[in-house]
Amino acid sequence: MLVWPNHPLVIADMLKTIFQRAAPEQFSDLSGLLEKQYNHQVAQSHIQHDSAQFIALLHLQKLLDQIVASVDYDRKSVAYKLLSSPPEKCQSLYIFGDVGRGKSMLMALFYEACPVEKKRRVHFNMFMLEVHAFIHDWRRQNKTDAISALAKKIRASVFLLCLDEFHVTDIADAMILERLFAKFFELGITVVMTSNRHPDDLYLGGLQREQFLIFTRLLKRKSKVIELVAKEDYRLMHLHALEATYYFPLDAHADEFVHQSYNEFTNFAPKQAGVLQVLGRKVILSVVHGDIALTSFDELCVQSLGSADYIEIAREFSTLILAGIPRLTPEKRNEAKRFMTLIDALYEHKVKLICTAEVPAKDLYTEGDGAFEFRRTVSRLIEMQSEAYLQSTHIGHM
Numbered sequence: 001m002l003v004w005p006n007h008p009l010v011i012a013d014m015l016k017t018i019f020q021r022a023a024p025e026q027f028s029d030l031s032g033l034l035e036k037q038y039n040h041q042v043a044q045s046h047i048q049h050d051s052a053q054f055i056a057l058l059h060l061q062k063l064l065d066q067i068v069a070s071v072d073y074d075r076k077s078v079a080y081k082l083l084s085s086p087p088e089k090c091q092s093l094y095i096f097g098d099v100g101r102g103k104s105m106l107m108a109l110f111y112e113a114c115p116v117e118k119k120r121r122v123h124f125n126m127f128m129l130e131v132h133a134f135i136h137d138w139r140r141q142n143k144t145d146a147i148s149a150l151a152k153k154i155r156a157s158v159f160l161l162c163l164d165e166f167h168v169t170d171i172a173d174a175m176i177l178e179r180l181f182a183k184f185f186e187l188g189i190t191v192v193m194t195s196n197r198h199p200d201d202l203y204l205g206g207l208q209r210e211q212f213l214i215f216t217r218l219l220k221r222k223s224k225v226i227e228l229v230a231k232e233d234y235r236l237m238h239l240h241a242l243e244a245t246y247y248f249p250l251d252a253h254a255d256e257f258v259h260q261s262y263n264e265f266t267n268f269a270p271k272q273a274g275v276l277q278v279l280g281r282k283v284i285l286s287v288v289h290g291d292i293a294l295t296s297f298d299e300l301c302v303q304s305l306g307s308a309d310y311i312e313i314a315r316e317f318s319t320l321i322l323a324g325i326p327r328l329t330p331e332k333r334n335e336a337k338r339f340m341t342l343i344d345a346l347y348e349h350k351v352k353l354i355c356t357a358e359v360p361a362k363d364l365y366t367e368g369d370g371a372f373e374f375r376r377t378v379s380r381l382i383e384m385q386s387e388a389y390l391q392s393t394h395i396g397h398m
């Protein structure tokens with residue numbers, strides 16, 4: 001005998017099942033995916049197993065599960081939503097720790113695995129450049145509340161925003177962040193950040209820091225703060241794995257050496273150009289991945305860049321791969337001068353340099369204007385290959 005259920009909960013369950021069947025296809029189950037991918041990379045000997053990284057990965061996996069549940073729920077019918085409770089909210093994450101611990105790598109793993117279309121991963125500096133450009137344009141048209149308009153524009157195409165290398169040194173950024181992030185959280189944008197500093201240590205000693213602390217409090221309230229204490233500086237480990245940091249001559253293998261070095265540091269990341277903003281100008285670098293840049297002598301020293309550009313590059317990148325330093329003749333004195341300025345900036349900021357050159361450092365520039373001063377550059381180039389230098393900490397943006 002067929003019995004028609006009369007209990008409201010039983011009816012609700014039946015309706016739910018019917019609507020579930022009618023709903024569009026769900027994402028396949030991605031639980032445990034990041035662990036699997038991490039373990040696969042370990043098995044392939046691309047990376048070493050690190051239990052601290054694994055713990056951070058579990059937080060990222062939890063967020064991945066929340067995102068999948070949330071997107072699946074959004075696709076359901078109104079009737080289904082009325083009858084079931086909404087999924088857990090997506091928890092924004094802030095991952096901090098020393099350099100070379102794998103923060104950017106874990107974020108990349110998470111980002112690639114995340115099946116939503118409305119996602120974006122961007123270097124924090126690049127992101128702030130866009131923010132300032134938008135605000136500038138908006139205000140030129142005399143419109144009000146640029147930040148609210150910007151947040152809405154971002155929300156239209158981004159549900160998950162991954163900001164790599166988050167840091168605050170600039171008062172203009174410091175004053176915008178609180179209002180911008182408040183809007184992000186209000187509009188339901190999930191943010192994942194990596195940084196070298198705990199939120200409480202951002203913008204230390206900055207102007208109007210009191211005002212900035214409103215942002216810090218918001219960040220700590222709205223995102224889960226995770227410290228990554230991985231067992232070693234993997235960047236250093238990869239530096240040691242290179243056959244050299246100063247490679248010469250510019251033979252058939254030199255080009256391969258440059259690309260192998262890039263792959264060693266980025267785990268075979270695709271090559272994409274990057275832009276730096278220096279004193280209102282744009283400096284374009286042909287390949288940028290997080291805090292690693294792959295560039296060439298021609299790009300940095302033949303073009304007329306100056307000290308401000310080199311300092312910005314030195315702050316921005318902890319590792320610079322510089323291809324094709326030629327032997328410099330007296331008529332190349334301008335290039336030699338720029339190269340000296342570049343090496344000074346890199347040296348002072350403890351940037352790790354991997355380069356290919358036509359001749360050993362001592363033979364790079366032996367006669368011509370400034371050849372005497374160039375000896376300082378030679379000495380620095382040699383010191384920059386030493387173990388002590390390789391172990392020193394990059395002095396980047398605070």
Ligand SMILES: Nc1ncnc2c1ncn2[C@@H]1O[C@H](COP(=O)(O)OP(=O)(O)O)[C@@H](O)[C@H]1O
Nearest residue numbers: 047048099100101102103104105234235265267
């Ligand atoms: N467990 C690991 N084993 C080997 N290499 C790793 C591991 N974790 C990270 N790396 C590599 O070490 C380098 C530094 O990692 P990265 O993610 O850039 O560090 P961070 O963002 O914390 O400064 C990268 O080349 C990365 O691919």
Ligand SMILES: [Mg+2]
Nearest residue numbers: 103104290291
């Ligand atoms: Mg990083």
